[in-house]
Amino acid sequence: MNARTPSRRTLLRAMAVLPASAFLAAELPVLAGTAQAAAPAAGSADRYTIVAFTNASDATVNVYQSDDATDFRLLKSAAYTPPADRIRDASVFRHTDGAYYLTYTTHTWQDASTTIGFARSTDRTTWTHLYDHTVPIADLSRAWAPEWFVDTDGSVNVVVSCSVTSDEWNFTPYLLRATTSALTAWTAPVALAGIGPNHIDTFVVKTGSTYHAFTKNETTKYIEYATATSLAGPYTLRKTGDWAGWGSYREGPALVKLDNGGWRLFFDGYGAGQYYFSDSYDTFTTWSAPQALPGISGTARHFTVLQERVTASAVLTAGTTRSLQSVNFPTRHWQNQSGLLNLPVVGSSGTAAERQASTFSVVAGLADGNAFSFRDSAGNYLRHYGFRARFDPNDGTSTFAGDATFVARAGTTGGSVRLESYNYPGRYLRHSSYQLRVDPADGSDLFRSDSSFAPVTALA
Incomplete structure (x- = not known):
């Protein structure tokens, strides 16, 4: 969305160049929450992938690639168009079979949406529709923003935000677990205990034995933070309000771990028509000031980021x-x-x-x-x-x-x-x-x- 376009849920509810004189000046101090880069080993490279719908269209998605988690370039436009309906809020991961999988919202924000979509690719640029899965919740109105989560035991899960017809804009996060390695069948949905209703776009990562959930409070428009010792909860909300300095009217939080040990959180700053990132190097206690993603901020919408280590030719050699x-x-x-x-x-x-x-x-x-x-x-x-x-x-x-x-x-x-x-x-x-x-x-x-x-x- 641009700066003049409100959030999808808001609509529904309403219905740096330095001067030459600075060349020899001391450099800026390192900001809180920042750290050095880290180089991959010789012969390898980082690769970060985004699959995102755009302000211009939710009928298809573009694929973007970066090797530093900051400077994303277009890899392929209109890389996947589902056979029917829409594709929004796409989440991507790489499975143990070596293929890439998408899960996504299947309808535009105006329409009821009781399914989540699935697609598969072997190269990240050519996708095949697999199926649409009806989320089995009684009187379901909308199933939005499904997010992959692969647990340390290898289980593949999806966290999806769902609402019922009696309160169609009041979302609760639910957990689905794949019961086949082909990702063709799923358990019955279970609500994430402790996070509760009025939360959407819930994204989970795990460190040690702790599950960390980042979720948008749909009343305050802030991204909140919760922890649990079990994936399904109960979660305890640890941080609310503007606790990290990200501001309000933020949604779609997604995290990726950087090579230097930090965590980078990406989020859609729809209130400002921008897309931001912010880093933490103390396990989510403090965060760097949010920065707009160069190039794709204001164009790409609600996405996740897949980090991989890939083989690369050695262009430079020490010695x-x-x-x-x-x-x-x-x-x-x-x-x-x-x-x-x-x-x-x-x-x-x-x-x-x-x-x-x-x-x-x-x-x-x-x-x-x-x-x-x-x-x-x-x-x-x-x-x-x-x-x-x-x-x-x-x-x-x-x-x-x-x-x-x-x-x-x-x-x-x-x-x-x-x-x-x-x-x-x-x-x-x-x-x-x-x-x-x-x-x-x-x-x-x-x-x-x-x-x-x-x-x-x-x-x-």
Whole structure:
């Protein structure tokens, strides 16, 4: 929804660029609830997948992909259209058979909806409708926002928000458990004890022996937090109101665990027409200030995020010497110019000094051995300071190590790489006016191209 469009339930009830002068200023302090990035092991990569309907249509869904849980790009538009009705609030997971499964709301918000839909894919982009499952609740009016939950015993469950005809906008979360490995049959629904009516979009994760539920209070419009020692409850509501600083008119909470040990919560800020994320590194006690997802905020609606570790080709290798070529300006390469990293035109015909200044040693990251650092011929390290890329001698501090460490992510072309700041996740080395900076990804194809570089044979 856009900022002028109220929530589906509300309708029914009613019926950052720094100036040049800052280049050498001290960087911003790390905010509460943030942490460093974490690099996947060599030969592997992170992959985060979203399957979402959009503001424009709830008749189909798009598939988006990211390798940092922040910068999502469109993988396929109109990837799945059910044979009838609608698809909203899609939740995705990967089953033990290696296939991907969707469950979703089958009708638009105006209509009664007594079923939840299921679809299957082997590649995340081509989906086959499996069936619509009628949720067996007497006098059911609406079954909305089904969410997958796979328990530590391997059981596959769906948590779905349901209302009855006598009070059709008063939702209660119910639990269904698959009774076949093919996910073709389900137990009778059981209400999640302790959360109770007037809660919708309930999402559950488990840490140790504790189940954590995030659920929207439909009266206050805040996302609340509850815990239990059993999946079906009883849950105890631990946090209500604006306890995490996310604000009101928020819905569709969904969590994913990040490589650095934190948890990221995504939610639909429909009151502002935006989609947000917020991180916690102390098991849900405190949270970072919510940030709009670049690129898809305001477009994608209510989704979950699937995190996977996948095989990747090693574009960078520690212990090698390389030059770094711009993907979208291939005659230009990284070059140390008076201690600053710039992107001039340079090639094999350049002077010996120019070619030497464009040649770098690739080494294991100072702060994370699975990430990378870069040294020039004088032994100085590439680091960011005031978010400007520059070369300095290693002073041995943890701050310098973080500034000089970059996590390799997939570039826009084969054989290219994007370099994410280790201590400022979501910021990438990119060229702007042929100067290299560490800037936050904005979700655009231009930014991805500006931040993609091909490691090529050393010029010197």
